[in-house]
Amino acid sequence: MILKMSSLVSMAMRQTPLTCSGHTRPVVDLAFSGITPYGYFLISACKDGKPMLRQGDTGDWIGTFLGHKGAVWGATLNKEATKAATAAADFTAKVWDAVTGDEVLTLAHKHIVKSVNFTEDSNCLLTGGNDKVLRIYDLGKPEAEPQEIAGHTSAIKKALWCNNDQQILSAAEDKTIRLWDKNTKEAVKTLSFDASVSSMEYIPDGEILVITYGRTIAFYSAHSLDLIKAVDAPASIHSASLHPEKDFFVAGGDDFKLYKYDYTTKEEMESYKGHFGPIHCVRFSPDGELYASGSEDGTLRLWQTAVGKTYGLWKCVLPEELSSENSEALYCPPAEIKA
């Protein structure tokens, strides 16, 4: 049996999550940008009303978007990380310049806004929230009325562009996920569940939809909405994310733990403790090297996909190096103290 060197290192090393502090209330949503010439970035939505931008590979804080007057429920970045959008309990969605941190646009809604999503070209913004209506804003003509798509019978939790921005996927408290045609504004397909869908992730490369509800993590084709496979976790799951290369997926929820599964075999590979509260969101970075989790405990944590690999702030240290002079520059986390 041939084991990769990285697997041998992973087997010998214990995962050290990197904790990003700064938020003072639960972190409810997070999103990564694409890979830019300056690396990739991470935005976090928090009930304290102050979404933050961080460097994606280190978790270093870059800035805080100030302006919302209520809990921020959703946050997103465009691919180039030049624009950010946020959805808040103050009945507005805001668009921000993600380089300067300045507020660019405030889009008034009639109720709490829960979800925001840019098209690939960053020209349109999709919003969804408690007024049950999907809205499409043309960011080139912000004073124009948005196009509206109605149909859901309860609050919308998540709305995403899919299939080359020609269709829209929305998940709502009415326990349905609907696929809409952007032009006809008609529902092309509807999926019904017994429980409310807790999260949704769309993977453009491969057209896969990752959905969580109850204890289940399910994978669907984004075109046909046919079920590909489903896995049940030991606890209620709030969010899951599929690795870009589709070999793993991670999930987190009520029991504060992060689970890592093999996508092909559906087997649980690892589980990690660390958060002090339920996990609300989890996402893989665009290069798949790490995943970030946001929790009720107010923190974001970054986790390595290949434990022990040198990446970002993590440094691969061979046993001999630990006792040498070089180790002074490294921070070795103390052993976990069990409560």
Place this chain on the structure above:
Amino acid sequence: MRSSMKTPVSVLRLPRGPDPNSRGFDPNSPRFIALCPTTVPSSSSSGSADEGEQRLRAELRERFLRTLLLMTGKRVRFDMHEHVRVHARFGASDIDVLNLQVSDLETPLGVQREALLRCQDVIACSFEA
């Protein structure tokens, strides 16, 4: 392998947290410098209209900063959201004008010896020069 036997992965340092004094977005970062054009045009090729606007902006900004200086130590009335109107002695503003440090803030619950007012909550301030 028991997880308690494993060595934890070493870390160079912890992620940097927010700066308590500013909202961040460092204008000296390589990304900011590359992606944001300079606010003041260096040549007059863009027309004197821009120059005129910049001069007016600079004047207004200077007037605002001088007003803040003049307000120091004075009793100021703050009109805030939700029909809140309070009086206090103005101390100082922070660098980004996010918070105002005041003393003897008169509130319906009593006089607060020292307080910070959030600028985003303040609509107007008035005082006798």
